[in-house]
Amino acid sequence: MTNIAVIGLGIMGLPMAVNLVEAGHDVTGFNRSPQRVEALVAAGGKGAASVADAVSDADVVLTMVPDSPDVEEVVTGPDGVFANAKPGALWIDASSIRPDVAARLAVAAREAGIRPLDAPVSGGEPGAIDGVLSIMVGGDADDFAAAAEVLGVVGKTIVHVGPSGSGQTVKAANQLIVAGNIELLAEAIVFLEAYGVDTSAALTVLGGGLAGSKVLDQKGQKMLDRNFEPGFRLQLHNKDLGIVTAAAREAGVTIPLGAVVAQLVGSLVATGDGGLDHSGLFTLVERLSGR
Structure with missing residues (x-):
């Protein structure tokens, strides 16, 4: 003990x-x-x-x-x-x-x-x-x-x-990857729904191929259900993306896609949705698509 x-x-x-x-x-x-x-x-x-x-x-x-x-x-x-x-x-x-x-x-x-x-x-x-x-x-x-x-x-x-500090550097990279995956998963689901596809079936087959990921497994159904009860809040992911964008700037590294996703997450937090699960990025993709 x-x-x-x-x-x-x-x-x-x-x-x-x-x-x-x-x-x-x-x-x-x-x-x-x-x-x-x-x-x-x-x-x-x-x-x-x-x-x-x-x-x-x-x-x-x-x-x-x-x-x-x-x-x-x-x-x-x-x-x-x-x-x-x-x-x-x-x-x-x-x-x-x-x-x-x-x-x-x-x-x-x-x-x-x-x-x-x-x-x-x-x-x-x-x-x-x-x-x-x-x-x-x-x-x-x-x-x-x-x-x-x-x-x-x-x-x-x-x-x-x-x-010391290396664990946090790797975590920043992790949060960059996760945010990018969530954004692309949200875009894919909005795209599939626009064509009337059986999205549940689509995610099953996508999850079995190269597009499969833990993000798809854990967040796909939340997006389909529009259930954004927080497991990890957008406001915390916004904080993490601030860490990685600042650290990338300090290192002289370019993260163009990460910077875009950071702005999208930041906009949700700024408009009062920071308490949603980070899969709630889907709601912004829906709005931008007029759906």
């Missing part, structure tokens, strides 16, 4: 914490919304009133919060992870944040005696619930090995991709 603190019990963090409880670990959670803490307690975990309380006895601290400023808020300062976790504790940040921020916070963590790993995840809420997330990990190889048992509970494909 390992003492694990989970900071951030949202759509992804709560099922990850529950899976850790079910694997036999002693899990203490903290979240700004107490209802999420209550859900963890109902599943056999423990609740804490603050970040400091949650991490004080933890061997592993897992953070899963929305953005770079949120991560900085929970790890720095007198009430944060760095000031209150035990020396030698592993800090696994599963949030999706800027690579430069991840690298900078890793330096601060080591200065505080904490072992940092940036370990953003892909797979959405279904992957978190089923414990089959893809996890791209940046940090020291020995720390990665030490985290293997915990990461193995919440993920299936777990790869060390380089030094």
Whole structure:
């Protein structure tokens, strides 16, 4: 049994914490919304009133919060992870944040005696619930090995991709690919519907060929059903596309298709649809097509 603190019990963090409880670990959670803490307690975990309380006895601290400023808020300062976790504790940040921020916070963590790993995840809420997330990990190889048992509970494909910040760089590339796939899937469905094709049958056969993808498998039916209950919100994908477009500019890399999709996602967020699942990009394609 390992003492694990989970900071951030949202759509992804709560099922990850529950899976850790079910694997036999002693899990203490903290979240700004107490209802999420209550859900963890109902599943056999423990609740804490603050970040400091949650991490004080933890061997592993897992953070899963929305953005770079949120991560900085929970790890720095007198009430944060760095000031209150035990020396030698592993800090696994599963949030999706800027690579430069991840690298900078890793330096601060080591200065505080904490072992940092940036370990953003892909797979959405279904992957978190089923414990089959893809996890791209940046940090020291020995720390990665030490985290293997915990990461193995919440993920299936777990790869060390380089030094601190590398996990976030790979996650940015992941979000670029996913957004492009969602946009093209939405365009394909609107195109098929315009011709009166049996779209369900069409997606079945497309999924069996080169056009097949996890995006098609997980998001195609949501588009057909016009069901955009969030598994991953557009506002978060908008944040991630901001990360990748800024990082691409810094590296001198051109991402023309990614930039277009980033603008489309941004327009939905700006007009009040940021709370939709990112498959809700379909609604914009429909409107642009006059349908």
